[in-house]
Amino acid sequence: MAFEDRTLVCKDCGKDFIFTAGEQEFYAQKGFTNDPTRCKDDRAKSKQQKMERQTEITCKNCGKTDMVNFKPRNPEDILCNECFMKQRDTVHSAHRSTEPGTDTPETASSEKSDEADKSMEEEKPEATPDNE
Numbered sequence: 148m149a150f151e152d153r154t155l156v157c158k159d160c161g162k163d164f165i166f167t168a169g170e171q172e173f174y175a176q177k178g179f180t181n182d183p184t185r186c187k188d189d190r191a192k193s194k195q196q197k198m199e200r201q202t203e204i205t206c207k208n209c210g211k212t213d214m215v216n217f218k219p220r221n222p223e224d225i226l227c228n229e230c231f232m233k234q235r236d237t238v239h240s241a242h243r244s245t246e247p248g249t250d251t252p253e254t255a256s257s258e259k260s261d262e263a264d265k266s267m268e269e270e271k272p273e274a275t276p277d278n279e
């Protein structure tokens with residue numbers, strides 16, 4: 148079956164664009180069943196925007212490069228997703244295992260932190276810096 152150039156309307160800019168026979172063939176080969184909804188310009192634009200939103204980082208822990216979806220405040224001091232997850236887990240378990248008394252407000256889980264903060268606030272004596 149031969150492909151023929153078709154004129155489609157870009158949903159982004161509303162302009163007509165040509166869905167060429169070559170492109171249609173390419174789409175068919177890839178198994179894409181949907182027509183493109185955007186002209187070449189807008190497709191390139193959205194691709195670029197996606198790339199811009201991603202930032203390549205080098206993990207300070209394992210040295211692996213990774214892509215993140217945000218602009219890191221400290222690009223030098225960042226972990227890849229994997230190490231970030233690992234570190235988060237470690238911090239959590241370390242807090243629990245190293246503290247002898249597990250009932251101190253500081254080690255309370257974040258779910259209880261509201262309550263803990265409140266009780267800490269109430270128990271705090273009305274000390275002034277002069278008392279030290």
Ligand SMILES: [Zn+2]
Nearest residue numbers: 157160186189
């Ligand atoms: Zn367009």
Ligand SMILES: [Zn+2]
Nearest residue numbers: 206209227230
């Ligand atoms: Zn890492």
